[in-house]
Amino acid sequence: MRPRTRFRNSLIIIATLLLVISLLSLGLKRSSVLRKVEGVMISLTAPGLQGLYYLGRTLRGVWEGYLHLVGVQRENAALRRRLVEYEQKEVQYQEALQTATRLEALIGLKQQMALPITGARVIAYDPSLWSRCALLDQGQDHGVKRGLPVLGAGGIMGRIVETYPHYSKVMLIVDRNSGADAMLPRTRVRGILQGQGGNRCSLDYVPKSADVQVGDLVLASGLGGIYPKGMVFGKVNAANKKTQGVFQEIEVTPGVDLSALEEVVVVKVVNLTLTP
Amino acid sequence: MTIPLLLYSLAGLGLFYFQNLLLFPQVRLRLLGLLLFYVGLRPSFLLAFSLALILGVLQDSYATTPFGLHLGGGLLLVGIARFCRRRLLLQKIGPQIIASLGALTLQEIGFMVTLLLLGLEPFPFHDLLAFRGSELLATAALGPLMYALVLGLEKLSSRYGWRPMSPWAQE
Numbered sequence: 001m002r003p004r005t006r007f008r009n010s011l012i013i014i015a016t017l018l019l020v021i022s023l024l025s026l027g028l029k030r031s032s033v034l035r036k037v038e039g040v041m042i043s044l045t046a047p048g049l050q051g052l053y054y055l056g057r058t059l060r061g062v063w064e065g066y067l068h069l070v071g072v073q074r075e076n077a078a079l080r081r082r083l084v085e086y087e088q089k090e091v092q093y094q095e096a097l098q099t100a101t102r103l104e105a106l107i108g109l110k111q112q113m114a115l116p117i118t119g120a121r122v123i124a125y126d127p128s129l130w131s132r133c134a135l136l137d138q139g140q141d142h143g144v145k146r147g148l149p150v151l152g153a154g155g156i157m158g159r160i161v162e163t164y165p166h167y168s169k170v171m172l173i174v175d176r177n178s179g180a181d182a183m184l185p186r187t188r189v190r191g192i193l194q195g196q197g198g199n200r201c202s203l204d205y206v207p208k209s210a211d212v213q214v215g216d217l218v219l220a221s222g223l224g225g226i227y228p229k230g231m232v233f234g235k236v237n238a239a240n241k242k243t244q245g246v247f248q249e250i251e252v253t254p255g256v257d258l259s260a261l262e263e264v265v266v267v268k269v270v271n272l273t274l275t276p
Numbered sequence: 277m278t279i280p281l282l283l284y285s286l287a288g289l290g291l292f293y294f295q296n297l298l299l300f301p302q303v304r305l306r307l308l309g310l311l312l313f314y315v316g317l318r319p320s321f322l323l324a325f326s327l328a329l330i331l332g333v334l335q336d337s338y339a340t341t342p343f344g345l346h347l348g349g350g351l352l353l354v355g356i357a358r359f360c361r362r363r364l365l366l367q368k369i370g371p372q373i374i375a376s377l378g379a380l381t382l383q384e385i386g387f388m389v390t391l392l393l394l395g396l397e398p399f400p401f402h403d404l405l406a407f408r409g410s411e412l413l414a415t416a417a418l419g420p421l422m423y424a425l426v427l428g429l430e431k432l433s434s435r436y437g438w439r440p441m442s443p444w445a446q447e
Contacts, residue, residue, distance in 0.1 A: 016351050023344030027336075028394060034343045041337040045289060052297055124338060127295045129304065129407060130387060131340040161340060171340050177396070198407065259301030 039164045042135070046167050050123045050137055057262075117265040118142055120150070123167075125259065129197065132175040132258065133158070138266060139166045147226060149267050155232035155255025156220060157264055168266075172258045173233060174201055181223040182233055184216045191250070193218060193233050199258055201234065203250035210248070212239040218252050228267065280433035281326050284315060287429055288331045304407075306380055306415040307422075308335065312350050313376045314419070314426045316357025324354045342394060349383045356382060369420050377416035384408055 026034050120138040138144050140163045150157045150170050158178065162169040171178050178195035182203060191206040203218060216236040222229025232255045240249040291307040299305060308331050316324040332347025339346065356379040364375065 013355075016355075020344050020348035020351065023347060024342050024390070024394065027343030027345075031343075037333060038337040038343065041333055045292075045334060045337075048289070049293055049296060052293055056297060124296050125300050126339045127292075127300045127304070128335065128339060128346070129411075130345065130391075133338070133340040135338065169338075169340070175340055177340060 035162070038162070042164050042167055042169075046123065046135060049135075053121075053123045117151075117267050118144065120144075120168075120264050120266055122261050122264060131177070132172040132195065132197065133161070134170045134172065134261070136160075136168045136170060136264065136266070137166070139164045139168045141165050143268070144168045144266055149227045149231070151231065151265050151267060152256035152258075152261045153263075155234060156227055157256060157258060157261060159226050160266065170264075173254060174199055174258055180227055180233070181221040182218050183221040184212060184236070185219055186213075186216055187211045190221055193252060199254065201252040201254060203236070203252050204247065206248050206250055207246055208241045208243075208248050212236060212248060212250055214239060277320070277323060277326075277438065279436045280320075280323055280429070280438045281330075283429050283433055284311075284323065284327050285330050287311065287425065288327065289334070292331075292334060303414075304411045305418065306411065307418070309350070309353055309380055309383060310376060310415050310418060310422045311426070312353045313357045313379050314372075314422045316354040317361050317372065318426060318430065321354075321358060324357065325351070328354045341391075342396075345387065345390060348390065349387055352386050353379050353383050369423060372423065373416050373419040376419050377412060380412045380415060384412065 023034070118138055120136040120142075122134045123137050124135040126133045134157075136144070136150070144160060144163055146160050146163055148160045150159060156173055158170045158172040158175070160168050161171040172195070173180065173193065174195045174197065176195050176197050180193045181190065182193040183190045187210065189206055189210040189212065191203040194202050194204050196202050203212075206212060214236055218233040218236060220227035220229055220231045220233060227233075234252045234254040236250055237253040238249075238251040243249050288308055288311055291311060295305065295307055312324065312328050312331060315327055318324070328350035329347065332344075332350040335346035335350075336343045356375075360375045360379070364371070
């Protein structure tokens with residue numbers, strides 16, 4: 001190897017290391033330059049992804065709509081019956097909600113109010129396992145802001161961590177960087193719902209003395225100001241008290257399949273301090 | 277080098293779309309990593325390096341990990357591929373597959389070490405073996421297809437007057 005080549009190779013390695021370290025450092029600080037680079041890359045590549053997504057959806061719609069109608073009438077009748085049941089339940093829930101709102105106002109609690117929602121479609125997921133996030137087709141132009149919660153059909157999906165003019169990025173609740181205050185409504189036990197990667201979460205910092213059973217619902221406690229109180233995170237899948245330390249090991253399965261969501265809603269939340 | 281870079285980048289983008297729209301979440305593969313490894317084995321270093329930058333930024337833009345993690349991983353793959361090309365003289369597909377498996381494993385370890393250094397919690401080791409092992413094996417097994425794709429792109433680029441042996445590649 002000629003000395004010039006060796007010198008060149010060393011220079012390339014040093015320059016590359018410096019580049020990567022600088023980028024990682026800027027990435028941790030959420031540098032505005034990197035956010036712009038991200039925005040440009042997403043603006044360039046996401047429309048193609050979105051177009052192919054809609055194309056696939058249309059083709060599937062044609063298949064399901066025209067060629068796959070067997071059983072639709074029966075399903076429709078069943079859904080109508082369920083709708084009537086839910087309408088009756090809705091009336092009861094509205095009454096309970098109004099009572100709770102009055103009581104909260106009376107004792108002057110800080111309340112989180114959910115404003116109108118924005119429907120969005122998931123057009124991409126991060127296919128790597130190192131992070132769990134998704135890209136929505138609604139962005140700053142549609143009033144989506146960082147920190148807003150995103151809900152799927154059966155519960156909380158995650159929260160907006162980045163917005164671009166036409167798109168936004170959601171960190172799923174199973175992402176290892178995701179954490180939120182949660183509670184079990186049956187026993188009012190609270191803990192921190194921590195993402196574990198894959199499709200799993202854990203409920204941390206729950207004492208061994210607390211009563212936790214498999215199948216218990218896990219709801220947002222409303223603390224932390226991100227997820228509105230009472231929204232569903234998921235269910236307890238396993239609870240293990242035979243551990244070292246004072247806390248249990250609780251595994252939580254999200255209420256929605258976070259790898260297969262298509263339509264979601266972004267909830268515009270605002271904190272209001274009510275005075276009696 | 278603009279046309280080949282554009283062609284390879286489009287191929288990378290196509291693989292990213294394919295992975296995102298058709299494979300995810302049932303099938304997990306490292307197609308972009310494999311593409312980078314096989315491009316790294318070809319003569320032009322500058323092309324492989326530029327492609328690693330572009331695909332790294334693409335993957336980092338769609339992830340919530342610190343920006344630069346995938347980019348660094350891509351550059352590491354290219355570095356390993358260059359090392360294999362110069363020192364191991366990989367000519368046959370069998371050794372190339374084994375080398376790509378080694379490179380992808382080293383990239384995975386690199387991810388873990390970087391996340392640890394950044395103070396973020398990487399996956400536990402047993403998770404790594406359970407989930408990543410099969411992913412890496414399946415990806416490496418696709419080596420012949422990726423090799424054919426890279427050769428095809430090289431031929432296509434040569435139609436536009438590009439020669440893979442750039443001044444940077446003379447070693």
